[in-house]
Amino acid sequence: MARLGRITALLLLLLASCAQSELRHQLADLSPGDAGSGEKLFLQARDEAPPCASCHSIDGSQSLKAAPDLQGFAARAGSRVEGQSAQEYAFSSIVRPASYVVPGYANSMYANYDRQLADSDLADLIAYLLTL
């Protein structure tokens, strides 16, 4: 019986730590973003987080080879992952980049934006991405 109790306690601990690794942000919580502020954020770092533009070009030049160029992103975002709208895909690309890895690239996108960006930052970035 004591052993069962210990196993239950362990399972509860495990569950608690899984819950902690869930996303901080949910798309449904975001208000409409501002693409202009999103562009600024794309170009500048926020706190310790690297700027998106340190890895992504947006002019079709693919000048930064480590990450996909985002020119035309709005047009392809809705067909990247079956069942995900362009907005949903843009959101998960930022907060959970490993959930879908663009063919031909490594899973090397910075993975802490979910923790470091505010809801409004995410909304602004998504609004900006969907203008590209």
Ligand code: HEC
């Ligand atoms: C350290 C480099 C790096 C940084 C910084 C980075 N990314 Fe990425 N990003 C990648 C890589 C590599 C991929 C391709 C692999 C993947 O899909 O995860 C990617 C994929 C993406 C995609 C999917 C593109 C497509 O064509 O489907 C989007 C959208 C994106 N990033 C947006 C952003 C935004 C917005 C930021 C800033 C908040 C950012 N990235 C910061 C490296 C980076």
